[in-house]
Amino acid sequence: MSNKSFYITTPIYYPSAKLHIGHAYCTTIADAVARYHRLAGDDVFFLTGSDEHGQKIQEKAEAAGIKPIEYTDKIVAEFQNLWKLLNISNDDFLRTTQPRHEKVVQEIFRRVYDKGDIYKGSYKGLYCTPCESFWTELQLDENGCCPDCGRPVKEVSEEAYFFKMSKYADRILKYIEENPDFIQPVSRRNEMINFIKQGLEDLCISRTSFDWGIPVPIDEKHVIYVWFDALTNYLTPIGFLDDPEKFKKFWPADIHLVGKEIVRFHSIIWPCILMALDLPLPKQIYGHGWLVVDGTKMSKSLGNVIDPIELIEKYGPDAIRYFLLREINLGQDGNFSELALVQRINSDLANDLGNLLHRTLNMVGKFQEGEVLAAKGSSEIDDSLIAEAMAAVKAFDDGMGTMKISDAIKAVWSFISRANKYIDETAPWTLAKDPDKKQELANVMYNLVEAMRIVSVLVSPFMPVTAGKIWQQLNLPEDFSEVRLDSVRKWGNTPVGIHIGKPEQLFPRIELAKEDVVQEPKKNTANKKNKSGDEADKNAGDNLITIDDFSKIKLQVVEITGVEPVPKADKLLKLTVDTGTEKRQVVSGIAQYYTADQLIGKKVILVMNLKPAKLRGVESQGMILAASKDDALEVVTVDMPIGSIVK
Ligand code: MSP
Numbered sequence: 001m002s003n004k005s006f007y008i009t010t011p012i013y014y015p016s017a018k019l020h021i022g023h024a025y026c027t028t029i030a031d032a033v034a035r036y037h038r039l040a041g042d043d044v045f046f047l048t049g050s051d052e053h054g055q056k057i058q059e060k061a062e063a064a065g066i067k068p069i070e071y072t073d074k075i076v077a078e079f080q081n082l083w084k085l086l087n088i089s090n091d092d093f094l095r096t097t098q099p100r101h102e103k104v105v106q107e108i109f110r111r112v113y114d115k116g117d118i119y120k121g122s123y124k125g126l127y128c129t130p131c132e133s134f135w136t137e138l139q140l141d142e143n144g145c146c147p148d149c150g151r152p153v154k155e156v157s158e159e160a161y162f163f164k165m166s167k168y169a170d171r172i173l174k175y176i177e178e179n180p181d182f183i184q185p186v187s188r189r190n191e192m193i194n195f196i197k198q199g200l201e202d203l204c205i206s207r208t209s210f211d212w213g214i215p216v217p218i219d220e221k222h223v224i225y226v227w228f229d230a231l232t233n234y235l236t237p238i239g240f241l242d243d244p245e246k247f248k249k250f251w252p253a254d255i256h257l258v259g260k261e262i263v264r265f266h267s268i269i270w271p272c273i274l275m276a277l278d279l280p281l282p283k284q285i286y287g288h289g290w291l292v293v294d295g296t297k298m299s300k301s302l303g304n305v306i307d308p309i310e311l312i313e314k315y316g317p318d319a320i321r322y323f324l325l326r327e328i329n330l331g332q333d334g335n336f337s338e339l340a341l342v343q344r345i346n347s348d349l350a351n352d353l354g355n356l357l358h359r360t361l362n363m364v365g366k367f368q369e370g371e372v373l374a375a376k377g378s379s380e381i382d383d384s385l386i387a388e389a390m391a392a393v394k395a396f397d398d399g400m401g402t403m404k405i406s407d408a409i410k411a412v413w414s415f416i417s418r419a420n421k422y423i424d425e426t427a428p429w430t431l432a433k434d435p436d437k438k439q440e441l442a443n444v445m446y447n448l449v450e451a452m453r454i455v456s457v458l459v460s461p462f463m464p465v466t467a468g469k470i471w472q473q474l475n476l477p478e479d480f481s482e483v484r485l486d487s488v489r490k491w492g493n494t495p496v497g498i499h500i501g502k503p504e505q506l507f508p509r510i511e512l513a514k515e516d517v518v519q520e521p522k523k524n525t526a527n528k529k530n531k532s533g534d535e536a537d538k539n540a541g542d543n544l545i546t547i548d549d550f551s552k553i554k555l556q557v558v559e560i561t562g563v564e565p566v567p568k569a570d571k572l573l574k575l576t577v578d579t580g581t582e583k584r585q586v587v588s589g590i591a592q593y594y595t596a597d598q599l600i601g602k603k604v605i606l607v608m609n610l611k612p613a614k615l616r617g618v619e620s621q622g623m624i625l626a627a628s629k630d631d632a633l634e635v636v637t638v639d640m641p642i643g644s645i646v647k
Contacts, residue, residue, distance in 0.1 A: 580643030
């Protein structure tokens with residue numbers, strides 16, 4: 001038992017609309033990680049909650065003719081119901097409207113103000129109400145709208161308090177550079193480094209144009225502007241003001257798990273606030289990818305929102321949890337499809353896992369009247385099963401400890417396949433016919449029950465209900481909630497002489513008719529990124545080019561000799577490349593994947609005869625090639641002299 005403390009958080013969700021399966025994704029990841037750490041013996045604190053202030057909520061409540069708190073009470077109750085249905089094991093649920101939080105936010109404001117890091121100024125800006133974000137002219141999209149959601153912005157000018165974030169820019173940059181694990185995955189880290197290098201402005205932290213917020217303690221006509229109120233939620237429930245022991249134990253947080261679009265707030269603004277408070281920084285900000293439908297982020301206006309409650313009612317919480325955790329690589333975007341979910345249920349859950357349990361229990365029942373007899377001696381096949389069990393425990397442990405959840409699940413499932421194969425290899429039904437093979441049969445039965453015991457422990461962070469059911473059917477004496485990972489680090493902890501329980505099906509196979517699909521995702525024909533290989537091949541047929549067409553494109557090896565950020569464009573970098581005969585300037589959308597150091601000296605392929613174009617006002621003379629899949633991207637590099645022709 002480790003007895004280490006472990007503090008993990010999800011973002012606090014806006015009660016502006018119903019939660020969809022994308023929100024459930026984030027909370028399920030955090031829950032699996034929290035459950036794993038409890039299993040490993042850590043003292044875990046897992047926090048989630050709701051972010052209830054701001055103009056948007058106030059406007060919605062007004063439109064509904066009710067008070068903002070009545071509005072958020074209702075939606076927050078729905079969140080809590082969803083987390084209950086999904087078996088989310090959070091230790092606390094923080095609402096930013098709770099008095100305990102209001103006290104913390106006001107105290108933090110006071111401390112930072114007394115330090116001289118908050119001042120009064122006036123704010124002029126273009127504000128997007130739905131995103132609660134200010135933008136500058138340059139940051140707007142091509143239609144002059146919010147670059148995040150594409151909706152119109154409005155000009156706002158008002159007296160406001162500002163947090164001196166610029167004062168901490170050098171310190172946070174140095175911290176990120178010196179602590180490679182602080183922001184994960186690495187693509188997010190690079191994006192943040194480039195963002196800070198463009199310069200940090202002071203942050204507007206109060207508003208006077210609405211009153212649904214926590215009052216500024218020194219100036220009651222202002223309310224504290226959302227991010228200053230929201231980020232500080234992580235300090236409230238762990239005793240920041242009222243329980244120094246608890247606070248010492250859980251702060252700094254081990255992981256703030258957040259979606260990729262809010263990594264910036266967590267890895268730049270939040271650390272600067274903590275620096276102003278002289279508090280240590282969280283150990284890690286992990287930015288997960290989005291759950292998308294046909295390559296598009298779920299949104300109410302696109303009509304592609306998938307309701308997790310309907311899915312849970314239809315397939316049960318564990319199948320949904322399993323799918324989300326197994327199917328998507330944590331740092332990358334992943335596609336949700338109900339058909340893929342059903343396939344996973346049928347193959348991994350009903351077939352692999354369900355059958356292994358069913359066969360094991362049936363045979364122990366039939367051949368040994370339900371009794372688990374002692375194993376004596378072992379064959380080579382037994383030894384290989386045992387070795388694979390121990391390897392699976394290790395791979396599970398490594399994967400979960402490093403947020404490679406999908407890899408951890410794959411390791412468990414490869415052991416499940418191994419155990420199913422073990423049944424075929426040992427053919428217990430043949431052993432049962434031979435009175436001389438009684439001990440051999442007892443060994444095989446013991447090993448299968450022991451394998452199932454280990455599997456039930458290993459699947460518990462992902463599928464807590466199923467894990468408990470397996471444990472119950474094996475009729476193991478220990479209280480399952482007390483079982484820890486240590487008990488499966490060694491083979492042979494199943495007690496001899498137990499009588500197994502009644503086999504019950506874990507996951508029935510699902511035959512899915514088209515009309516049964518909860519929501520057939522809308523086809524987004526504009527987005528070809530996620531087309532299957534077959535479909536892409538088919539379409540390619542209509543669009544074939546000749547060799548003459550191809551030869552019009554002049555591709556050549558160039559070396560990157562300079563890299564600079566493009567002001568006010570997080571995603572762009574201005575590269576200087578050496579073509580062998582001249583220097584050219586190329587603007588490339590790779591800022592989130594590379595830092596300057598990683599690019600300088602790389603030999604890449606440039607489209608030489610692309611018509612120059614301006615990106616965010618900066619001329620680009622050509623384009624460098626890159627390969628991308630899902631959320632990953634790499635520039636194409638070659639080991640050939642500068643000036644080589646690519647053909
Ligand atoms: N209230 C802020 C967070 C403040 S934390 C101090 C917020 N709320 S949110 O409700 O808009 O989003 C909460 C989280 O849900 C974000 O991490 C966001 O990335 C995540 N998701 C929203 N849609 C999602 C998907 N489609 N897929 C995965 N996660 C998604 O931002």
